Amino acid sequence: MDLPEIRRLNLTDELFICSQCGYCSSVCPAFKELTARWESAGPRGKLLSLKDLFLGKEKITKSFAENVFKCSLCGYCKEVCQVSIDLVSFWQSVRAEVFRNNLWPSSLYDLKESVQEEHNVYNMPNEDRNIWSFEVEDIIEDRLNSDAEIGYFVGCVSSFTGRLSSIPESFVKILNHLSIDFTLLGEEEWCCGSPYLLSGAYPLAKELAEHNIKKFEQLGIKTLITTCAGCYRAWKDEYPHLGRELPFEVKHAVEYIAELVDMEKLKLKRVQDLKTTYHDPCELGRISGVFEAPRKILNQISDFIELPKIREESRCCGAGGVLKITNPELALKVGFKKIDEIESLESLGVDTIVSACPACYLNIEEVIRERDSYLKMRDITQIVAEALGL
Amino acid sequence: MIQKKQLEADLAQIFGEDRVSVDPYELAHYVRDIAELPGMTHLLFKMKPLAVVLPNSIEEISSLINYCIIHKIPIIPRGAATSGYGGAIPVTEGIIVDIRGLDRILKLDEEKLTVLVESGVVWEELLEYLEHRGFTLRSYPSSARSSTVGGWVAEGGTGIGSLKYGDVKAQVNSLEVVLPNGEVINTATGIPSLEISDNVTKYFTESEGILGIITKIELRIKLKTALKKFVTVFQSLESLYSCIMELVEQSTPYHIHFMEKDYVNFKIAVKGEEKLPKNRYISLIVYENDPDLESNVNKLNEMVDRNNGKVLNMEIAEAEWKERFYPMRIKRLGPSFVPSEVYVPLSNLKDFILELLKKFKNERLGIEGIVSSNKNAVVMTFFLDDERKQIPFLMGFYRSFEVVTTAIDFEGKVYGIGIWLAKFAEKYFGKEHLAELKTLKSRLDPHKIVNPNKMFDVSTRFGVSLNPMLTLSVPLLRIGRKFFPPSRHPIFGIILLLIIIIAIISGVFWVLSTFFNIELIDLASVLLGGEY
Numbered sequence: 008m009d010l011p012e013i014r015r016l017n018l019t020d021e022l023f024i025c026s027q028c029g030y031c032s033s034v035c036p037a038f039k040e041l042t043a044r045w046e047s048a049g050p051r052g053k054l055l056s057l058k059d060l061f062l063g064k065e066k067i068t069k070s071f072a073e074n075v076f077k078c079s080l081c082g083y084c085k086e087v088c089q090v091s092i093d094l095v096s097f098w099q100s101v102r103a104e105v106f107r108n109n110l111w112p113s114s115l116y117d118l119k120e121s122v123q124e125e126h127n128v129y130n131m132p133n134e135d136r137n138i139w140s141f142e143v144e145d146i147i148e149d150r151l152n153s154d155a156e157i158g159y160f161v162g163c164v165s166s167f168t169g170r171l172s173s174i175p176e177s178f179v180k181i182l183n184h185l186s187i188d189f190t191l192l193g194e195e196e197w198c199c200g201s202p203y204l205l206s207g208a209y210p211l212a213k214e215l216a217e218h219n220i221k222k223f224e225q226l227g228i229k230t231l232i233t234t235c236a237g238c239y240r241a242w243k244d245e246y247p248h249l250g251r252e253l254p255f256e257v258k259h260a261v262e263y264i265a266e267l268v269d270m271e272k273l274k275l276k277r278v279q280d281l282k283t284t285y286h287d288p289c290e291l292g293r294i295s296g297v298f299e300a301p302r303k304i305l306n307q308i309s310d311f312i313e314l315p316k317i318r319e320e321s322r323c324c325g326a327g328g329v330l331k332i333t334n335p336e337l338a339l340k341v342g343f344k345k346i347d348e349i350e351s352l353e354s355l356g357v358d359t360i361v362s363a364c365p366a367c368y369l370n371i372e373e374v375i376r377e378r379d380s381y382l383k384m385r386d387i388t389q390i391v392a393e394a395l396g397l
Numbered sequence: 398m399i400q401k402k403q404l405e406a407d408l409a410q411i412f413g414e415d416r417v418s419v420d421p422y423e424l425a426h427y428v429r430d431i432a433e434l435p436g437m438t439h440l441l442f443k444m445k446p447l448a449v450v451l452p453n454s455i456e457e458i459s460s461l462i463n464y465c466i467i468h469k470i471p472i473i474p475r476g477a478a479t480s481g482y483g484g485a486i487p488v489t490e491g492i493i494v495d496i497r498g499l500d501r502i503l504k505l506d507e508e509k510l511t512v513l514v515e516s517g518v519v520w521e522e523l524l525e526y527l528e529h530r531g532f533t534l535r536s537y538p539s540s541a542r543s544s545t546v547g548g549w550v551a552e553g554g555t556g557i558g559s560l561k562y563g564d565v566k567a568q569v570n571s572l573e574v575v576l577p578n579g580e581v582i583n584t585a586t587g588i589p590s591l592e593i594s595d596n597v598t599k600y601f602t603e604s605e606g607i608l609g610i611i612t613k614i615e616l617r618i619k620l621k622t623a624l625k626k627f628v629t630v631f632q633s634l635e636s637l638y639s640c641i642m643e644l645v646e647q648s649t650p651y652h653i654h655f656m657e658k659d660y661v662n663f664k665i666a667v668k669g670e671e672k673l674p675k676n677r678y679i680s681l682i683v684y685e686n687d688p689d690l691e692s693n694v695n696k697l698n699e700m701v702d703r704n705n706g707k708v709l710n711m712e713i714a715e716a717e718w719k720e721r722f723y724p725m726r727i728k729r730l731g732p733s734f735v736p737s738e739v740y741v742p743l744s745n746l747k748d749f750i751l752e753l754l755k756k757f758k759n760e761r762l763g764i765e766g767i768v769s770s771n772k773n774a775v776v777m778t779f780f781l782d783d784e785r786k787q788i789p790f791l792m793g794f795y796r797s798f799e800v801v802t803t804a805i806d807f808e809g810k811v812y813g814i815g816i817w818l819a820k821f822a823e824k825y826f827g828k829e830h831l832a833e834l835k836t837l838k839s840r841l842d843p844h845k846i847v848n849p850n851k852m853f854d855v856s857t858r859f860g861v862s863l864n865p866m867l868t869l870s871v872p873l874l875r876i877g878r879k880f881f882p883p884s885r886h887p888i889f890g891i892i893l894l895l896i897i898i899i900a901i902i903s904g905v906f907w908v909l910s911t912f913f914n915i916e917l918i919d920l921a922s923v924l925l926g927g928e929y
């Protein structure tokens with residue numbers, strides 16, 4: 008059968024290039040946590056199914072569609088692929104085929120309704136986008152939709168999840184502490200489209216991207232900063248493929264803070280008795296290649312301890328690739344393995360897991376709670392703000 | 398034959414509904430291994446399994462075998478299916494047992510330097526587990542990132558570290574196996590039901606799953622040692638070969654990997670980087686950091702100098718060491734390839750490679766391998782091809798067999814048996830060992846329950862032995878490929894293929910009538926299932 012999305016990205020050859028070595032299935036964190044590890048549910052099996060689809064031996068079935076979403080799009084499969092297939096793009100384009108055939112998991116149709124109506128993933132009135140800013144209202148009130156060189160994109164998860172409000176709060180405090188002028192869109196900020204992009208609904212994402220780009224363009228920003236790994240990837244890697252090049256650069260907050268440290272504009276003090284390790288969010292680390300900046304920061308402000316598997320080999324927490332939406336139970340199981348890994352190193356004395364992604368934060372925090380673990384979860388902006396006494 | 402619904406219900410009683418599938422969509426994923434087989438294979442064998450089950454305990458496997466004995470249903474054990482010999486794929490209708498659910502590391506004995514694992518444990522995970530605790534594996538396969546311990550033990554072979562620590566047999570202390578008669582044995586203490594009390598481990602390693610389902614393995618391990626890696630570069634195959642021979646004779650390397658220049662060039666083309674020099678013969682030499690290291694390294698430098706070679710920087714050596722799990726990178730240039738893997742005596746290695754290069758001078762052929770002992774090398778060949786050109790791709794399979802026969806001409810042997818290479822089983826195992834294996838198989842598995850129709854005399858679905866068919870096919874396919882290269886229009890290939898099929902069938906009938914006195918009319922009678 009015709010697979011136009013896969014053809015559009017020139018990925019049909021990859022179906023024949025796959026060597027079926029199974030390295031992808033062997034490392035896939037979601038596949039490994041399935042109760043029954045059927046070959047068809049692992050990356051190797053899905054590639055074989057796709058080949059059969061392409062050759063006309065099969066049609067896209069409901070069970071194939073379900074398997075396609077048993078994946079956190081962490082990209083570890085791409086990392087270990089023997090024949091260097093760009094599997095992240097691949098899985099996204101396969102999801103686009105599933106979307107085209109109206110076989111999305113039902114939870115994604117709910118999400119679609121929410122984003123289409125309210126422009127955020129929580130089905131909350133978008134006028135409430137600033138509810139996170141209660142403590143920093145006086146800092147941001149004059150900056151909403153003002154002209155500035157720095158634009159801050161908060162993202163849905165931090166904006167609408169009460170216990171994460173301290174992430175954008177912390178970042179705003181850091182910028183304010185350094186007297187850096189910045190702007191935000193407030194209720195004009197729309198979902199970045201990441202859930203659509205991760206689910207293959209490119210045309211829907213394009214509409215959101217165009218709105219967000221236009222708004223920031225009108226404010227004349229030169230740099231867009233976000234504290235969310237998912238938004239970062241959407242802006243940095245995906246938006247340019249949706250129509251036009253961005254007229255400004257995109258940075259994650261950790262990159263920006265690390266630059267300020269390098270330029271000696273920001274001096275970080277050590278936080279006493281803080282033993283951290285860093286969880287590389289897949290979208291920021293393995294997929295976007297941002298590894299050094301968070302480590303530089305954490306080394307300065309804490310006793311920083313590396314896990315055995317880091318950077319490209321870091322273990323996914325299970326939150327990504329809309330897995331938390333389509334299969335929350337599986338996402339949690341993947342997360343348990345992350346905590347197992349850290350708890351098994353108790354002798355190293357890590358007490359705090361730090362990350363730079365609100366979605367990872369939420370999933371790991373939930374796992375810690377479920378497990379009644381001694382570990383604590385923090386975002387890197389929270390720790391930097393603490394180190395600055397803010 | 399038991400009804401499909403009844404079978405599903407019965408299996409669900411053993412495994413629970415979640416771990417049994419009779420869904421054709423699912424089953425289709427289990428009729429292949431790493432090899433890309435021509436579609437015609439499905440005409441030769443009944444490859445569609447009846448069911449797939451995912452056991453996670455030995456009790457479940459025992460129950461399954463007892464059930465299959467009663468109903469006379471074949472069982473096909475399967476690991477990660479990372480071998481290409483067909484040992485893990487069904488050639489008779491049966492139940493596939495995917496052992497990857499048996500994935501626990503059970504016991505590390507730091508005193509005796511052993512580790513007991515279930516057979517579905519992935520080699521790399523075991524390696525990480527051991528290294529984290531200050532130990533390591535003595536040797537492991539190049540497919541370690543996905544292959545299972547049980548899979549490699551059953552398949553047999555050599556890998557990283559084998560040069561110093563021996564092949565897979567040398568790693569195994571004992572196995573727990575569920576036999577085809579339902580008995581569970583520890584191979585170290587024999588087979589009680591056959592009144593054998595000797596250690597029978599050697600029969601079960603490399604047996605490709607025909608003697609039972611391996612459920613536990615006790616492996617010999619060692620203390621973790623730092624490794625020192627070197628990448629050496631030579632201008633000619635002769636220099637590379639001389640250096641390897643001298644190294645093996647005069648030092649004690651842990652691992653040697655070598656690459657013929659075209660393979661190097663393919664690899665550079667795929668990676669898009671120039672860290673390795675083009676048009677050079679390259680080897681990765683690894684030593685353990687033991688008291689002999691300094692002397693070993695000095696000898697290495699001397700031998701490389703003497704053979705006009707060069708040692709590249711450490712960064713490249715580390716990168717090549719990481720590449721030890723990636724022999725198939727060059728497939729990207731295919732997009733398919735026809736692979737082959739053989740043992741060749743080290744003394745004939747150079748001449749064997751030269752012969753292959755001569756025979757296949759117009760082919761896109763990549764050759765690499767490892768020195769597997771101080772006497773042998775394992776050579777892998779990859780003929781880059783395109784499976785989308787189905788007929789020339791099918792015909793191109795003759796090259797895989799021709800690599801094997803060339804290796805045998807050079808006193809080598811096949812690397813595995815599986816479905817395709819049964820005619821070489823005697824050469825592989827030795828006459829005596831093969832005879833013992835056959836006896837054990839017939840005594841343990843009179844009803845041909847476990848992985849039947851493999852390794853000895855493989856029969857097609859028509860009851861005709863595969864061996865004479867392959868013997869006849871190879872020269873015909875060679876001719877076919879010559880007259881029908883991938884560049885020709887498919888219609889030529891279809892006509893040629895029909896001629897080949899008619900020729901093969903005629904040949905088989907001729908053999909049957911000439912040597913076995915079976916006339917066409919008798920055969921028709923048998924095939925039609927009644928009086929003629």
